[in-house]
Amino acid sequence: MNVPSRRPTIHDVAALSRVSKSTVSNVTRGVGTVAPETRDRVLEAIRTLGYRPNAVARNLVQQRTSVIGVVVGDLANAFYAELVKLMEKEASLRGHTTMICNTDGHPDLEAARIEALLEQGVGGLALLEFTGDRAVLAQLLAEGVPTVMVSCWADVVDSVAVDEEVGYGLAIAHLVELGHRRIIHVSDAMTEPATRRSRQAAHDRAVRRHRLATVGGPPPRLEEDEPLAGLVQAVGEATATAVVTVNDFTAIRVIEGLESAGRRVPGDVSVVGFDGTALGGLSRISLTSIAQPREELARRGVELLFDRIESGQPPPARHQRLTPTLIVRGSSGPVEG
Amino acid sequence: MNVPSRRPTIHDVAALSRVSKSTVSNVTRGVGTVAPETRDRVLEAIRTLGYRPNAVARNLVQQRTSVIGVVVGDLANAFYAELVKLMEKEASLRGHTTMICNTDGHPDLEAARIEALLEQGVGGLALLEFTGDRAVLAQLLAEGVPTVMVSCWADVVDSVAVDEEVGYGLAIAHLVELGHRRIIHVSDAMTEPATRRSRQAAHDRAVRRHRLATVGGPPPRLEEDEPLAGLVQAVGEATATAVVTVNDFTAIRVIEGLESAGRRVPGDVSVVGFDGTALGGLSRISLTSIAQPREELARRGVELLFDRIESGQPPPARHQRLTPTLIVRGSSGPVEG
């Protein structure tokens, strides 16, 4: 039984191939000029020893790491799970490993996890949800940590997100065409406040552009059962004939709630989601939704991040708005009665 | 504008508080005996400088990292997304950061990502899906990398998974009670081969225990449209009146396919999934499923891993089987006709 007491180091390789550490380094990195036969000897030694470069040591000396951090609110939300998956893929295409932290939408956890990522010396940070206070953001900026927000927005950092104005415009136009005049927006507690507010606002503006009456009362939020009760009542009294939600996850829960309360979708009420997750495409769900271009969000986000990492440039922040599309499915239909 | 040219180091703190680096180190780590007033001075300096220990340097000198690697096949699969989320939480409770790699079920990618994680010097590895060849596993073992399989199984490494014998036993007993005699097992191409095989085998054994005829032909796999066509035909000819699948994801696609082909679920055919994801709990889906205890899988998996990391003990590998439960919902019903 030959149990290696420790990982072989560059030193071991150098000794075995009878060259200096620098030469081994040049070979592994593929730089500098190394004589073919020397290279072969080194490669041979690497193979027999099973040598693997120690990224920790390299990171220390290079003062940077090949790791990026991704902060997400809720991995159990299909939209974010997919986005994270795509970003990890993009990052690994660029030779980077990804550290992922789930915050459960909890500001304290978020701050702590970002701190941990910075201690680990991540080269950059992608925030897919940012619940926390601006202080954390200000600190990241002050320290010059390359940061990008994806499907999320802040004026002070690079951001790429979908154009919500267009998205809600499409949704409202679609519903108006179906005869709806009373359209309500529903959000939930998990969604980060900034996104919740901006989507609510985009919805309101779209409603006003169509000269529809805004539905009275404060916009309902799906936290516990209570707001849903209010929603069910509103639908019952025909105060609202259509619902647009802050995301697909909420939309599905709204449909669940409405149906269990005896309201038919889309018979009594139409529901439009936001995200365009695969989930909504199931025929049993068949959710009309404002679809975010996930691949492009991930690609552009990683692009922005690496550009920032590689250029080392300070702000100004760059912002990109991508155009969403409306996927019409079975959860929206003509207004009845 | 006061842009710090670089992160403050332990040296800066030492200089400002007029002590040695060692003392600062003792303070940050909370070890050794430091005079209260010295400690205060150091803490003060840390605060004014905004000093954050460099984990990369610490990892290098300590020859270990506070990072674990998690390898998953498909983050877009709700079951794995949830499991990953839970494991990340458990790891961060233990002060560890998590590197997550998605392999898309691709053996080459898997090997490459594991390699990258090892270069990063992860303290341990959790494999939630292992498609690859045993060579990789053998190498991990030979190098003494702490490794655990979660919801996945290999004799040579620590594993925690659900007892499939019990799971399929419950499913088949349930279906038999409903009058079903011809029950087929369907898997898909994304599922790792070992899991696919062991679940198929567990299904077959359960069928035999009930003295049911095994349904003829090779077990169908949901890869392209073709096997589903075979399944639709089997259902049409009443060769099969019930389907048990390798996971919920497959179950849902099977239901989609059957319904779009005009078969009713559970009227013409009952469907039972495996995983017990939240998805199946939606009333529109209402999937009967063999539920895996996710929280416990995650907790036990992380426990096994940290035990292995901290003890530094070599094998033998330890194995745990958790007991699944059957969640009966609307996709299974009495056999008709």
Next chain:
DNA sequence: TTGAAAGCGCTAACAC
């Protein structure tokens, strides 16, 4: 109770 020194494994000048 504190400090000096050695070194983790690697890269990057700069000699030779």
Next chain:
DNA sequence: GTGTTAGCGCTTTCAA
């Protein structure tokens, strides 16, 4: 082409 040297920021003996 190849080797020598000097660290990266930190922990860890071991003296003082």
